[in-house]
Amino acid sequence: MANLTLKDILIKSSDFLKNKNIDTPRLDTELIISHFLNINRMDIYLQFERILTQSEQNLIRNAIVERGKRKPLQYIIGIVYFLDSKITVNETVLIPRPETEFMIDYILKNESKPTSVLDLCTGSGVIAISIKKKWNDTEVYASDISIDAINIAKQNAENNDTNISFINSNLFNKINRKYDLIISNPPYISETDYNNLSPELFFEPKSALVADDNGDFFYKQILQNAKKFLNPNGKLYLEIGANQAEMIQQTALNNNYNNIKIIKDLANLNRIAIIK
Ligand SMILES: C[S@@+](CC[C@H](N)C(=O)[O-])C[C@H]1O[C@@H](n2cnc3c(N)ncnc32)[C@H](O)[C@@H]1O
Structure with missing residues (x-):
């Protein structure tokens, strides 16, 4: 094998x-390169x-070949940053998105x-971890239907020195108490939209992205059930798709919530529903 310099590898790989x-x-x-050689980009x-x-x-070549197959960089490197947390990800969990960072920053x-928070559909655990880091004596719970996600979230909670109670549950099935805040970023992409996504998205678990009922299934389930799990004056925060605000407002009204607010993100798209 040839004696290749860093410059050779950089040029060949980016071509x-x-x-x-x-x-x-x-x-x-x-x-x-900087990840696998453990140096910073300037180096x-x-x-x-x-x-x-x-x-x-070999390490760099294998990673570049994977990226060439459109595997997301975050899965190749195995690490993402979410607000001030370093988070491990693999193909069993969704790669946390800036839209979710926006919602948590807003909260x-x-x-x-709050005295207690539930992160419903926690994935890698980013929501629960960020909440616990800011409010150390708040009781924070996190749930997901995927045991693989729960395992990654547990590891992330430990790496970030946060004490979180994890529950492996299909939505509210195994939830048995009330909270001041329930926060959720559930799957919300319709099957039709899913088929038109960029190739990178197909490396993420479909069960973390796609929802039945044209993408609305989880919101309807959550809004039908959340009241039983909220303290008086408790609030529900939902990350939503840009076109789902009207459906959320209507579903919330149908389920007798009387205070519904929609917040736009930095791209001026409807992004957060706050429901009481
Ligand atoms: C959009 S991801 C959100 C992950 C993480 N909260 C985030 O914002 O990066 C949705 C998560 O919901 C979970 N999920 C899907 N169906 C579920 C269900 N019926 N009950 C609980 N969790 C579910 C998936 O496993 C996935 O981790």
């Missing part, structure tokens, strides 16, 4: 990703003439400290 129609081939290559340029060992070349800035 390879460019040919595979990756949007940001150079950036993705730099992030893969790549400072170490241009460094000769890579065989095993370093942390606008709510006073």
